[in-house]
Amino acid sequence: MQSKTGPRIAQIHITPIAIVDPPLLNAAGLHAPYALRTIVELITDDNISGISEIPGNKDIDAALEASRSLLIGKDVFQLNDIRQVLVNQFGIETAADRGETPWDQRKLVHIFSAIEVACLDIIGKVTGRPVVDLLGGKMRDRVPFSAYLFYKYEGAGGELAFKTDPAAQGWAAARQSSALNPTEIVAQAKAMCAEFGFQSIKLKGGVFEPQQEVDAMFALHEAFGPGVPLRVDPNALWTVETSIQYGRQMEPILEYLEDPTRGQENMAKVRKAIKTPLATNMCTTSFEDIPNSIAIGSEDIILSDHHFWGGLRASITLAGICETFGRGLSMHSNSHLGISLAAMVHLGAALRDVPYALDTHYPWQSDEIITSGRFTFEEGSVAVPQEPGLGVELDRNALAKLHQNYLDCGLTKRDDQVEMQKVQPGWTFKSVRW
Numbered sequence: 001m002q003s004k005t006g007p008r009i010a011q012i013h014i015t016p017i018a019i020v021d022p023p024l025l026n027a028a029g030l031h032a033p034y035a036l037r038t039i040v041e042l043i044t045d046d047n048i049s050g051i052s053e054i055p056g057n058k059d060i061d062a063a064l065e066a067s068r069s070l071l072i073g074k075d076v077f078q079l080n081d082i083r084q085v086l087v088n089q090f091g092i093e094t095a096a097d098r099g100e101t102p103w104d105q106r107k108l109v110h111i112f113s114a115i116e117v118a119c120l121d122i123i124g125k126v127t128g129r130p131v132v133d134l135l136g137g138k139m140r141d142r143v144p145f146s147a148y149l150f151y152k153y154e155g156a157g158g159e160l161a162f163k164t165d166p167a168a169q170g171w172a173a174a175r176q177s178s179a180l181n182p183t184e185i186v187a188q189a190k191a192m193c194a195e196f197g198f199q200s201i202k203l204k205g206g207v208f209e210p211q212q213e214v215d216a217m218f219a220l221h222e223a224f225g226p227g228v229p230l231r232v233d234p235n236a237l238w239t240v241e242t243s244i245q246y247g248r249q250m251e252p253i254l255e256y257l258e259d260p261t262r263g264q265e266n267m268a269k270v271r272k273a274i275k276t277p278l279a280t281n282m283c284t285t286s287f288e289d290i291p292n293s294i295a296i297g298s299e300d301i302i303l304s305d306h307h308f309w310g311g312l313r314a315s316i317t318l319a320g321i322c323e324t325f326g327r328g329l330s331m332h333s334n335s336h337l338g339i340s341l342a343a344m345v346h347l348g349a350a351l352r353d354v355p356y357a358l359d360t361h362y363p364w365q366s367d368e369i370i371t372s373g374r375f376t377f378e379e380g381s382v383a384v385p386q387e388p389g390l391g392v393e394l395d396r397n398a399l400a401k402l403h404q405n406y407l408d409c410g411l412t413k414r415d416d417q418v419e420m421q422k423v424q425p426g427w428t429f430k431s432v433r434w
């Protein structure tokens, strides 16, 4: 029997969108009223559509545009060739290229992730298999996620910015409330867990001085008891000394401490001094970082993200490396919609182990871009879609509306410092604050 070729990429649609995002606080400042994503749709010569979603900004969109002519005509099964074409075009960003924010300065990984996921969606449709089967097959039917708490100002985001919608009910109402102290953080956690059933909880820290955030963690421990694993992520704003001091205080209550301090060397020092495992999505963020991570022991758990590690198959490779070198693996997230969530769920289902519930910002979003509407969570987990491909279809009306949001809102890249300065003039980001 002769093997077949194709289908081939005939059209590429790149659509920047802006999705409503509430005023969430973090170490870099404040979320804008809209978060930017880019939706990519590939259409093959036999009219099959494959979709993906990546973090958006003007540069990434321009790079996607620039790769269009290189990708038209490519066989969607030839992912190695497609990646090589993109490597030739953009090069592999080195640690030096990635500079002071190595987790962020990416072109190749985002673009290849967008193209790979859309191709896998098509391959799944052609073969009649869900994407998880293309990653080696399903190890579980449901994928567990963690509650992801944020300090925040009052407000719903989008047009409501810092205002609230009095008609909102349940979590939609709680999502608008301010959370600026331990009591409000516990209230946020209760509302989010009541809605989504999460069984573990992460707090985005790096907003207030460390003792306030540590007090919030103890308040969560008090409210939820020892059966609910807790994590806190100060996004590397603490010195080594601060990390050790507060890390030791939280040893009895934390499942893991995420990126307390900046860089692999500092993380390795903290790791030697405290008993709690350390997790990262900031110091070991690419394959190039792995050898030094292993040599010096900078973390226990790598928070992968297919958007940032170069796709779903690269994430499976990362899982193998983690297994070989005794690293735990979990998943990082940013504000996102259901196409990204579907891809995360297929990946999570294919991993041999999921020892830590994965991160997702999804509860903070109210928009959706898939025809089936927003994903539902049961006891914090999402069922793996069983239909061919990603198992989600693009809602073209929603795409048009969210693209119009993008055009209207005037944002072209994420800048949490600028957003914070609108509220607190003169506020500046500091890479080490406490």
Ligand SMILES: O=C([O-])[C@@H](O)[C@@H](O)[C@H](O)[C@@H](O)C(=O)[O-]
Binding pocket: 024, 025, 026, 027, 204, 233, 235, 281, 332, 333, 334, 335
């Ligand atoms: O959305 C945020 O504010 C987070 O701080 C995000 O930007 C981080 O990338 C991320 O969630 C993290 O775990 O560091």
Ligand SMILES: [Mg+2]
Binding pocket: 233, 235, 258, 259, 280, 281, 282, 332
């Ligand atoms: Mg993090």
